[in-house]
Structure formats: structure tokens, C-alpha cells
Amino acid sequence: MNIHIQNGRVIDPKYGLDTVADLYVQAGRIAAIGSAPVGFVVEQTIDAVGLTVMPGIVDLAARLGEPGGEHKNKLQSELKAAVAGGVTSLCAMPDTKPALDQASLVQMLRQKTEALGLAHVLPLGALTRGLEGSELSEFAKLSAAGCVAFSQADAPLADTRVLYRAMQYAATYGITLRLRPQDVRLAAGGVAHDGQVATRLGLPGIPAVAETVAISTIVLLMKDSGAAVHLERVSTREGLEMIAAARAYGLKLSCDVSINHVHLADIDIGYFDSNMRLSPPLRSISDRDAIQHALLDGTIAAICSDHTPVGNDDKLLPFGEAAPGATGLEVLLPLVLAWAEQKHVPLPQALATITSGPAALLGLDAGQLAEGAPADLCVFDPHAEWTVTPAALKSSGKHTPFAGMALRGKVRYTLVGGKLVYSEQA
Amino acid sequence: MYNPQLNRHGELIHLLSTEGLPARILRQILDKAAGYVAAGEAGEKKHADLAGKTVFNLFFENSTRTRTTFEIAQKRLSADVHSLNIQASSTAKGETLLDTIHNLEAMGADMFVVRHAESGAPFLIAKHVKPGVAVVNAGDGRHAHPTQALLDMYTIRHFKGDFQNLTVAIVGDILHSRVARSQIHALTTLGCPEVRVIGPKTLLPRDVEQLGVRVFHDLQQGLQGVDVVIALRLQNERMNGALLPSANEFNQFYGLSREKLALAKPDAIVMHPGPMNRGVEIDSAVADGQQSVILDQVTFGIAVRMAVMSMLSEARA
Numbered sequence: 001m002n003i004h005i006q007n008g009r010v011i012d013p014k015y016g017l018d019t020v021a022d023l024y025v026q027a028g029r030i031a032a033i034g035s036a037p038v039g040f041v042v043e044q045t046i047d048a049v050g051l052t053v054m055p056g057i058v059d060l061a062a063r064l065g066e067p068g069g070e071h072k073n074k075l076q077s078e079l080k081a082a083v084a085g086g087v088t089s090l091c092a093m094p095d096t097k098p099a100l101d102q103a104s105l106v107q108m109l110r111q112k113t114e115a116l117g118l119a120h121v122l123p124l125g126a127l128t129r130g131l132e133g134s135e136l137s138e139f140a141k142l143s144a145a146g147c148v149a150f151s152q153a154d155a156p157l158a159d160t161r162v163l164y165r166a167m168q169y170a171a172t173y174g175i176t177l178r179l180r181p182q183d184v185r186l187a188a189g190g191v192a193h194d195g196q197v198a199t200r201l202g203l204p205g206i207p208a209v210a211e212t213v214a215i216s217t218i219v220l221l222m223k224d225s226g227a228a229v230h231l232e233r234v235s236t237r238e239g240l241e242m243i244a245a246a247r248a249y250g251l252k253l254s255c256d257v258s259i260n261h262v263h264l265a266d267i268d269i270g271y272f273d274s275n276m277r278l279s280p281p282l283r284s285i286s287d288r289d290a291i292q293h294a295l296l297d298g299t300i301a302a303i304c305s306d307h308t309p310v311g312n313d314d315k316l317l318p319f320g321e322a323a324p325g326a327t328g329l330e331v332l333l334p335l336v337l338a339w340a341e342q343k344h345v346p347l348p349q350a351l352a353t354i355t356s357g358p359a360a361l362l363g364l365d366a367g368q369l370a371e372g373a374p375a376d377l378c379v380f381d382p383h384a385e386w387t388v389t390p391a392a393l394k395s396s397g398k399h400t401p402f403a404g405m406a407l408r409g410k411v412r413y414t415l416v417g418g419k420l421v422y423s424e425q426a
Numbered sequence: 427m428y429n430p431q432l433n434r435h436g437e438l439i440h441l442l443s444t445e446g447l448p449a450r451i452l453r454q455i456l457d458k459a460a461g462y463v464a465a466g467e468a469g470e471k472k473h474a475d476l477a478g479k480t481v482f483n484l485f486f487e488n489s490t491r492t493r494t495t496f497e498i499a500q501k502r503l504s505a506d507v508h509s510l511n512i513q514a515s516s517t518a519k520g521e522t523l524l525d526t527i528h529n530l531e532a533m534g535a536d537m538f539v540v541r542h543a544e545s546g547a548p549f550l551i552a553k554h555v556k557p558g559v560a561v562v563n564a565g566d567g568r569h570a571h572p573t574q575a576l577l578d579m580y581t582i583r584h585f586k587g588d589f590q591n592l593t594v595a596i597v598g599d600i601l602h603s604r605v606a607r608s609q610i611h612a613l614t615t616l617g618c619p620e621v622r623v624i625g626p627k628t629l630l631p632r633d634v635e636q637l638g639v640r641v642f643h644d645l646q647q648g649l650q651g652v653d654v655v656i657a658l659r660l661q662n663e664r665m666n667g668a669l670l671p672s673a674n675e676f677n678q679f680y681g682l683s684r685e686k687l688a689l690a691k692p693d694a695i696v697m698h699p700g701p702m703n704r705g706v707e708i709d710s711a712v713a714d715g716q717q718s719v720i721l722d723q724v725t726f727g728i729a730v731r732m733a734v735m736s737m738l739s740e741a742r743a
Binding site: 194195196198199200201202203204205207271272274313316317318319320321 | 430445522523524542544545546547549550554566567568569570604607631632633634636637
């Protein structure tokens, strides 16, 4: 289908493009920006006056609930949520039941998601078998089956030697490991950031050193093994300082943060609001400010949704018993826009954290608007205000720290591979 | 900030924490309790404040003393009292906390007295009960034990008159103590100019000074010139391990002995929320000594709990 997206504000974070222009889509790719290619026959026109046209969002971490959630048809609900949020490519976390640790499971996930024809799903392989932390998964076979990287999710590794071996083995194949930096023993029993709020509320704390000790171990093992590592969901100021130093030293180290941690801090727990029960925990205001700063100086390459649907039975519990996690796919874009507005971040720079930034980490040609790039696009109304109403979310996950909040920015059209997969009229 | 404990008239509708309660409410509770104490001394034990009201005591965690004193207080106020030991019943069958609450509401509950191992559990319950149903926190995790703190305030006021010129020291395991947190908030709200916490670094929560207390690691320094000494219970499972090497070492450095108590003011009173580990956080010579008001605390506890529950039943819709 040849699509003409007319008169939108076209933003391409990768090339710093920000202009009102027409965009032409042909054969699943971006054919031209500006004037129509020779011989272009318009089959569908999208009026984008007053709307912003950007590359589709690339999300480094979302939980789709499959394998394991088939009976609830979760794959479909979560991928509908993705395209409703303008997300066109997402990494599926491997902490499913069973864990994504076999090529056959990966193939099945890919087949099912391709059949749905919504967002592209990039599987993350389980770093260890069953995510049990001791035996490595078959990295090479899983990569061949389509895994883009390997992650241990929030599960601990048995010991430092497994981590060391995993790095050496991954380095053999040039595979990037994704690690959630958390020393499991220092974090044991904790449910909130170990600070003033946890002290006041009597919540067992997860100290910042649980993260920094893990990062220091990872950095030392990287130097030794030559492995490339991407740190998932960094949450502390000191951790970010260590990452910046390691990057300056020349290590192949990158990191992301969740959108929740860009906006929130432990103080937002209020009176034990279990919607604020997240992993990593919401840290101090100083940590949150450091995250915002590190997004600007490039230490953090990407903001992810860390989308985690949690059911009522697991969330309507006392804070410490509630399952960590929040739904995120449908609020990611407006929350990035809110951050940009509050901190006066130029829009192309802010949007890079959810497009070209994560795409570069994954080696994708998505996340940009170059001629010939895949026509994965998000067209949104930057002025549309809406209130986050959990029941109205398409995701099966209804719990979010931002419930009831008025946000600005609503996705109107999402295209994946040149196909319109989501549209919502104003 | 929205306060789940007060209605729009500023009246107490739940007692969840001493934090966030204005001094006016705390004094009102203490004054009302004084009325019950006086009535009791005059031989008038039974009152009709809760006549016709159905109260459920929900103890998701074991307790003998707190539960008993709540039951006595409820019966003296003529309530219909039902005590449930929850570990043995519904949650073991997979029923969630809120399912349990909604079922008991359907049976006509007017008030829940809740003890739970998780910090914040009574807040969750208070958020989900019908309007007019009151929740009393009888101890949640490490967070709060407001009726204990209030009876401690009553005891301090009884023996010391007021809080304006007092120095109060809380000694021992502050980290795991809901009692200490509730005492600190109550004392600072009531105008106590100096609250000290004394303990080793493993038993003090991070940034505890932000609660408005002075931190001491040396008991002998910390006890200098204090008017009130509160020893906290050290749980058995914390006596040996990475938090503390032994109960014996703890007793030697942080246990209240007669010699150490001599550093406090001569008329200092000694309190303990109970149950005591004699020879660990407090020596028998101190617990049973002239300065001990530990049994007075227990007596006043009933009147304070009566006052709280009566006030809750009076709040306007």
C-alpha cells in the first residue's frame, strides 16, 4: 500500500530532522520525505496536520506473558497495547513460564507474533536454563533462532563464576549480555529503596549498594573477559557514575532505565501504594535527578517501558507482598513527552531515547526515518490530553503508578512495515 | 497531603499510625483515656460506648498481650467482640486479605483491629472498607503500633506531667521496631524537645535522624541526663547472626543495667513495650526496680485502647 502522510511535523531523532513535511510510504519502507517519489500513486492519505510523525518506538523491555499466558490470550492484548502506544518493535523479556531458554520456544513466539502482524517482537533469550542461574542456555542456537540478546531478567545468578563464564562464552560469539545489576544477597528481603521513606514506612530496604556492588563486579569481569554488556534498569546515581566512568575507559557497556524511574521516586509510595512497587525499587529524588541528567549526557542510551502486566490478585496486597511491576506500553510516549516538556529537552533528543537510541543498541535499521528504512511509524497528537484510566487500557495489566494522571500526547496512527496496525480518530 | 486517618471534620476515622496525627488528636485520646482510668478507680469499669457495635480482632500475626488488652477494652465498652486467628483459617485456604475483610463486612463489622506482618496492611484495609467502618492498627510489620505508642505517651504524661522539657531515649533494635517508629512520631508531635535512639549501626534504620531524633551508638553517652528510658524487645532470631554476634554481647553494651541506668536522671522512668527478654535488653533488677513503670503501661493500655475505639465510633459520616 502506498501511503501519503500529509503535512505532519516530521521528527527523526537520528538525523536531527524536525520539519513539517509529507512522508511517503511504499512497499513497507519509507520512500521519501518532502516531495513524492517519481510515479508514486497514493492509495491512502493520512492527514497529519497538527500531528507529529516519528519513527515507531523501540522498547528494550516488555513482558508479553507468553509462553505461559496462552489461555488469557495475552500476546494479543499486549501487542495491541504496544501499537496503541506507538511501539513498533519490542524486546520480549525471557522471564516467562517456561523461561525462554529453548530454540523451539523462541520459534513459536516468533511465529505467533508474526501471525498477529502487530509490533515486531525481538525475543531475549534466557541467560541460564530456566533462569535458574547456574547452567548457560544455548546462546548460539538461540541466537540463530532469533534471540537478539540474553538476559537473566530479575532472577539471580548462582555465583560470580557463572557470570564470568557467561561473559567469556558470550564474548566468543560477539553476543551482548543484558544484566540487571543487583546483588541478590544485599537486596534480600527488601521491597523499597533503603532510605528515608523506607525507614519511615518500616519497609525492608534494598540499599543502593546492592546495585553498585553488582556494577563494580560486572565492570571488572568485562575488563577481563572483553564481553559486551547492557545493564538493564539502572536506578542509582552512583551506579550511573560508575557506568559513565567505565564507558569513558572504553568498555562496551550501555544501559537503560524504565520510564517509571525517570518520573518517580520513593516518596511517591505515599501511604504504601502498591502501584509504586517496582523492580528495581523507586530510588531517592537525587537518584531520579541523576537519571534525568544521564539521559541528556548520553550515559543512558534508552528509556524502556519495562511493561509488566500484574493481575489484581497479585497487586491488591500489602506493599511488600504485592508483585512488582507496572503496565507501561501505552504510557511510555506521553511520559517521555512530559519529561521533555518539564526539563526543556528538545523533542528530537527526548524521542531518541525511545527510537534511535535503543535501535542502535539492537543493531536495527528501525528507529529512524531515512529513505529506505522500514516504515515503522508513530503519528501522534502532541496536544491531545487524556487521563490514564486503567480499565480503558488495552493491556491486560491495569496497574500503573500514573493511574488517574492527565497526560498529553495521544497516538493516532501506528504503522508497522508500511501497514496501518492502529488508528484512533480524535 | 491527604490523610487517611481523618475525615473532613478533622475527626479520627481510622487509627493507622501516629504519624500525621495532629497533637490535638493525640491529646484528645490521652484525655479521654484519663477519664476511663478515673472511672475505673471509682469502680465504674463498664461503659456503653460501643454497645451494639460489632468489632473484629484480626490477628494475622501472633500476639497475646495486645490482643487480650484490646478484647478487654472492647468488652468494657460493651462491643460485640469476635477475635480471629487468621493464620489458622482463611489465608491458609488461599483467600486474600481483602476477601476476608469484605466477608466480615458482609457480616456487619463496624470496626477491625488488625495486626499484620506486612508494613502498611492496615492502610490497604482502610482504603477498601465501606465508609463508616473503622480500622485500628494493632501493629503492622516494622511500620507502626500506634496504640502502644499512645499508651506510652499516657504513661510518660502520667509520671512526668508533660513533654515540653523531656529527654526520652529509645534503646535497642530500632530497625525492626514498629513501636519505636510510632513513639518517635508521637513524641515529636507532642513537643518532646529531645528524642534519642541508641543502638549499634546494624539495628538503626538508614537516615533515622530524619525522623527528628538524635542518634547515639554508645548507651552510656545516650543515657546521660534522660528523663525516660524505653528499652525495646530484641527478637530471638536476631540475637545471633550478622546483625549481632550474641545476646550476651548485646546485653553487655546495650542492655539496661542498674549501673547504666544511674547515668540517667535520678527520677528517670524505665519503660518496655513487652514482652521482655530479661538479661538481654533489660536486667531484672531494672525491670522490677523502683524506676520501672512497665506494669503501669499495661494497665493504661486498656484505657488508651478504650479511648481510641470510642473516638472512632463517634466520628461523623
